[in-house]
Amino acid sequence: MDINLARTFLMVAETGSFIDAAHRLNITQSTVSARIKGLEDLLGRPVFERSKSGADLTAAGEQFHKHALALVRVWQRAQLEVSLSDQHRDHIAIGAPATLWHGVLLKTIAKLRSETPDIAISATAGLQDVLTQRLIEGTLDLAIMYRPIQPPGHTVEHLFDEEFVLVTSARTAPKKGSSDYMFINWGADFQRDHATAYPELIKPGLSLDLGSNPLEYVLANELSAYFPMRLVKPYLSRGRLKQPKRARRFVYPVYLVYPEARDEDAYDPILDMLRRECGRYSTD
Amino acid sequence: MDINLARTFLMVAETGSFIDAAHRLNITQSTVSARIKGLEDLLGRPVFERSKSGADLTAAGEQFHKHALALVRVWQRAQLEVSLSDQHRDHIAIGAPATLWHGVLLKTIAKLRSETPDIAISATAGLQDVLTQRLIEGTLDLAIMYRPIQPPGHTVEHLFDEEFVLVTSARTAPKKGSSDYMFINWGADFQRDHATAYPELIKPGLSLDLGSNPLEYVLANELSAYFPMRLVKPYLSRGRLKQPKRARRFVYPVYLVYPEARDEDAYDPILDMLRRECGRYSTD
């Protein structure tokens, strides 16, 4: 697989045409055609649907698009970083879903700062699939997430278990299927189990991916949604939120994900602290 | 750049020898030598130091190692994901930095839900470059962000201006360069202007990318950081935060970004509401 196949793919996707891509890339149209065919042979699926008006991405092509960008970016970044001076930057990029940052990881970050003042820390909230992608790309060093799809070359280590409960700010119990239910994306396992438990709610009218913000939104709007018990407990105590009696609960493990091949001197103090700080949060 | 160069590099790195790598890869030693030479030509630097006892990574080689792994992994993942079937979903995906969600866009979402009940909305917080990337990829339909690098094929429309001020929860004014300063990534313009205004703070010990969460963190930890005035005004009024007298202020326009080629029936009601709801937030 040559990066030029990815570049050619991206140019066809951008221009919508083999001929225009050829002009932009300073090669002939038949070279573009041959490269795309070669790429499709490697992938085992067509990536463009050809027509007289040009070429449109297939579903596989749309799926491949982000990988093509990643390939080009990783190679560009490789060239850049290798060409820079050999000065080693001491910084760790850590990622977790926004929920996990709130009330758990931020406190841990504060302790990390005091114990490892020479290591710069970059903290990022994001969706699991984005975090996984960045682990693979090397732009993220360490992640805490609900059960990840195992990134190749990474260790996945259990930290604690998180319980998700349905809560509502409405005065009467919400009805399943009604428009006051809001789906929040807590990760792939939750999505699957939620779809199994509530098939009629697979496509709610509103879904959010914003970490702690949805809690404020639910409070303000008489909605119901699933949240980690850790976050809603104070509101349940104060009566701001209620738990419908028969709603399902979901419990998911939270994992630490980090490279197998790593500088242990840099990583292990951080891993040890995360294990200590997070160990107490298990719902057991 | 062919992925096989990366694979060959990784095998030499693992075995410590061109000959052993050749055996493992089922090619001749001279092919390994030629590939490594080709890679070094592309990178402009040697990645191995050769000797009678084999080959050891240079500093550039160590730098390249993670990228080589990333290239191989991205390609493997691309093949995997393209081979899986892909179900197309029909809804509007909206993205904005977490800051903009908080206190502005969430209210707008509530109104959108009541006015357009048939359109499923997916709301995502994220960094601008990720949002821009997803706009280009087509996995995001609409974004609200500080000045974006113009995504090809998209309209960029001014919504309002946002003012960033330095605030502190410490009892005494923070000193620039001290460890109580926390850099929050509010986007490329802010990064550039901040670097210009405070070159000594280009590499703070802690940087976050978590939207509204950093505010709570600052309040709890006697730190200082830049925030949008819109978010901190209530805390300034209550005395929970202070504004250092001589700190720089930054004002940035906020833009709506959406595709030029779009289904206007689906988009325009949403665009109109965003224009109405956000118009009032300008600092003018």
Add this chain to the structure above:
DNA sequence: TCTATCTATCGAAATTTTCGATAGTGGTCA
């Protein structure tokens, strides 16, 4: 039906990659 415009394919030429043989380098040992 004809024309225009796009992609696909063909055969030839150009370029790249691989191989097997061997040169070059350097460490070890008698």
Add this chain to the structure above:
DNA sequence: TGACCACTATCGAAAATTTCGATAGATAGA
């Protein structure tokens, strides 16, 4: 010091791949 050993580098030839220019094939529009 010289022989030997073990590794990488280079060479020329062969094989494989890529690219090109010409043209076939498909299809939409007039």
